[in-house]
Amino acid sequence: MLRWLGRNALRAYTGLALVYLLLPIFIVALFSFNDPVGKTNYTWVGFTLSHWANLFAIPGLLDSVVVSLRIAFISTLAATTLGTLAALALVRYQFRGRPATSLFIFLPLATPEIILGASLLTLFVAIGQPPFFPLNEFTILIAHITFNISYVIVTVRARLSGFDRRLEEASADLGADGWQTFWRVTFPLILPGIAAASLLAFSLSIDDFVITNFTAGRTTTFPMFVWGSARVGVPPQVNAIGTIFFVVAVSAVAIGSFLQRRRA
Amino acid sequence: MADVDVRLVNVTKKFGDQTAVDGITLDVSDGEFFTLLGPSGCGKTTTLRMIGGFEQPTSGLIELKGEDVTFLPAHERDVNTVFQSYALFPHLTIFENVAFGLRRSGIKGDEVTSRVGEALELVQLIGYEKRKPAQLSGGQAQRVALARALVNRPAVLLLDEPLGALDLKLRKQMGIELKRIQREVSITFIYVTHDQEEAMTMSDRIAVMNKGHYEQLAGPETLYERPTTRFVASFVGASNLLEGKIGSDGESWTVTLPSGDVVRAPKSLGDIGTGGAIGVRPEKLTLLEPGQESKGNRLDGTVVDTSYLGVLTQYTVEGAGGLRLLVSEQNVDRTTRSDTWRPGERVALTWKPEHGFVVGDSKSA
Numbered sequence: 001m002l003r004w005l006g007r008n009a010l011r012a013y014t015g016l017a018l019v020y021l022l023l024p025i026f027i028v029a030l031f032s033f034n035d036p037v038g039k040t041n042y043t044w045v046g047f048t049l050s051h052w053a054n055l056f057a058i059p060g061l062l063d064s065v066v067v068s069l070r071i072a073f074i075s076t077l078a079a080t081t082l083g084t085l086a087a088l089a090l091v092r093y094q095f096r097g098r099p100a101t102s103l104f105i106f107l108p109l110a111t112p113e114i115i116l117g118a119s120l121l122t123l124f125v126a127i128g129q130p131p132f133f134p135l136n137e138f139t140i141l142i143a144h145i146t147f148n149i150s151y152v153i154v155t156v157r158a159r160l161s162g163f164d165r166r167l168e169e170a171s172a173d174l175g176a177d178g179w180q181t182f183w184r185v186t187f188p189l190i191l192p193g194i195a196a197a198s199l200l201a202f203s204l205s206i207d208d209f210v211i212t213n214f215t216a217g218r219t220t221t222f223p224m225f226v227w228g229s230a231r232v233g234v235p236p237q238v239n240a241i242g243t244i245f246f247v248v249a250v251s252a253v254a255i256g257s258f259l260q261r262r263r264a
Numbered sequence: 265m266a267d268v269d270v271r272l273v274n275v276t277k278k279f280g281d282q283t284a285v286d287g288i289t290l291d292v293s294d295g296e297f298f299t300l301l302g303p304s305g306c307g308k309t310t311t312l313r314m315i316g317g318f319e320q321p322t323s324g325l326i327e328l329k330g331e332d333v334t335f336l337p338a339h340e341r342d343v344n345t346v347f348q349s350y351a352l353f354p355h356l357t358i359f360e361n362v363a364f365g366l367r368r369s370g371i372k373g374d375e376v377t378s379r380v381g382e383a384l385e386l387v388q389l390i391g392y393e394k395r396k397p398a399q400l401s402g403g404q405a406q407r408v409a410l411a412r413a414l415v416n417r418p419a420v421l422l423l424d425e426p427l428g429a430l431d432l433k434l435r436k437q438m439g440i441e442l443k444r445i446q447r448e449v450s451i452t453f454i455y456v457t458h459d460q461e462e463a464m465t466m467s468d469r470i471a472v473m474n475k476g477h478y479e480q481l482a483g484p485e486t487l488y489e490r491p492t493t494r495f496v497a498s499f500v501g502a503s504n505l506l507e508g509k510i511g512s513d514g515e516s517w518t519v520t521l522p523s524g525d526v527v528r529a530p531k532s533l534g535d536i537g538t539g540g541a542i543g544v545r546p547e548k549l550t551l552l553e554p555g556q557e558s559k560g561n562r563l564d565g566t567v568v569d570t571s572y573l574g575v576l577t578q579y580t581v582e583g584a585g586g587l588r589l590l591v592s593e594q595n596v597d598r599t600t601r602s603d604t605w606r607p608g609e610r611v612a613l614t615w616k617p618e619h620g621f622v623v624g625d626s627k628s629a
Contacts, residue, residue: 164349164351166347166349166351167351167353167354169318169338169345169347169351170345170347170351170352170353171339171353171364172317172318172337172338172339173316173317173318173338173339173343173344173345173413174339174344174364174365174368174412174413174416175339175340175365175368175369175416176339176364176368177339180368181339184364185353188355189354189355
């Protein structure tokens with residue numbers, strides 16, 4: 001009996017941990033098929049596919065999803081580019097202000113979101129009274145790029161610090177100039193780090209609520225839409241869209257790790 | 265003498281206040297197998313990296329085929345390097361690794377295929393084109409690194425301890441291979457190693473480096489038979505150095521040992537200076553019974569250790585005043601007796617004065 005327990009305790013514990021992590025997500029997905037009575041979607045009534053069929057029947061939902069995706073794409077692209085270049089500079093070169101830069105990169109990671117959001121709002125209002133610097137999608141973008149750069153730098157820098165500089169010397173030795181060496185040797189080798197960084201940035205951007213709420217003005221992102229509708233009752237379509245996001249994210253990570261395993 | 269391929273004039277490299285290379289001047293001839301030999305930290309790798317363009321000298325001049333390349337970046341120099349860690353590109357196949365340099369110089373299509381094929385054939389790795397570096401053994405990776413450099417037909421090939429990561433047997437085998445390849449392609453090789461045996465078997469000339477400069481530059485035979493400094497005498501092979509009061513007697517230098525014995529060496533062997541010494545290699549010493557007559561230099565002593573090594577027997581003999589001498593004796597046709605000498609036995613050590621060597625004043629402290 002004791003031996004049986006010893007052999008299976010770890011399995012049982014692992015199973016419980018997985019249930020603990022996945023149960024809320026399962027509930028979200030499950031209730032996208034619920035057919036609720038009235039505005040609240042908290043008790044199981046009956047199965048229906050109508051919310052999936054009429055995904056964007058709720059006014060404003062589609063717009064908010066489009067806004068969120070656009071912000072996530074652009075901020076990811078910008079933060080990944082700038083962050084990768086910054087990480088390269090920080091790892092490769094000694095320059096004045098390098099230690100200070102390293103410190104500043106950690107500030108957005110360490111600062112509570114609510115402080116970051118409030119200070120960005122203060123900044124945007126201070127540098128231009130509307131209409132000169134209106135709060136809109138553009139200010140959300142600036143805010144998202146700001147915190148995403150830090151995450152990208154930290155991720156890419158980790159990949160770069162294990163990089164064998166002799167490979168770049170070998171490339172130069174074989175006649176490649178700096179540009180060719182970057183694209184033929186450095187970039188392909190740090191690409192997994194850059195991909196991981198951009199996945200992280202995308203997911204941070206698409207579900208950010210606190211900072212976005214401060215800098216959005218009249219713009220509504222998907223998380224803000226959910227928050228707004230929660231006060232009167234979250235429509236099941238929100239569950240459906242959440243489920244789609246989840247499936248897409250998990251597939252992206254699965255495909256990524258599959259590709260990486262095949263390359264190795 | 266063939267044309268000069270690489271010329272270093274008073275090349276110095278400082279890292280902060282550390283001097284890694286201290287005013288090296290040397291010429292390497294076209295087609296030569298030239299070796300920089302020395303212990304770690306002697307500046308040999310830094311010298312190689314300056315020739316390759318990975319470090320810039322603090323002062324001095326580097327010429328390649330008569331052209332000043334001192335400040336030319338690595339990718340514009342007609343030299344290629346085999347790195348100690350091989351530095352193969354892990355994301356590229358063996359074919360693409362070898363083709364890398366060709367593609368950078370704008371060579372395309374069939375010529376790339378045929379030249380990569382030739383290079384892989386030279387290092388006997390035909391059939392490995394599609395593999396990735398992670399799928400190779402250490403010896404194979406080393407060959408790919410060599411092919412990747414040679415395929416570009418550089419004026420000079422630089423090799424930074426290329427055999428250092430291989431096990432002893434493979435190292436010997438690759439050493440012979442390297443020498444064969446060098447003869448076949450007749451490209452100038454500049455080879456860096458700390459292994460004196462490796463250096464001796466492969467090189468045309470060797471610069472023995474110590475503390476940022478070279479102490480002697482000569483062929484393997486001269487380095488062994490006529491080392492000119494204490495450092496070279498002890499770094500290349502084993503030596504017995506006889507220190508004492510220096511004097512002169514006609515055509516010979518004399519050294520009066522603390523025991524009062526006097527040993528001699530012809531002045532034609534070199535300049536002993538004011539602080540030099542007379543040396544003799546272990547295999548040039550002959551062991552005699554204490555009473556036996558002999559000519560030349562002679563010291564008395566007691567055998568303290570005997571090691572039978574198959575080809576030869578090695579003895580440690582302690583002379584008067586605690587002086588210890590290494591003696592090797594071939595295990596065939598022993599000159600004086602058929603048995604090995606046993607610890608505790610009294611012996612006489614003799615050698616011809618012209619079989620010794622003379623080291624001069626030490627250049628470094």
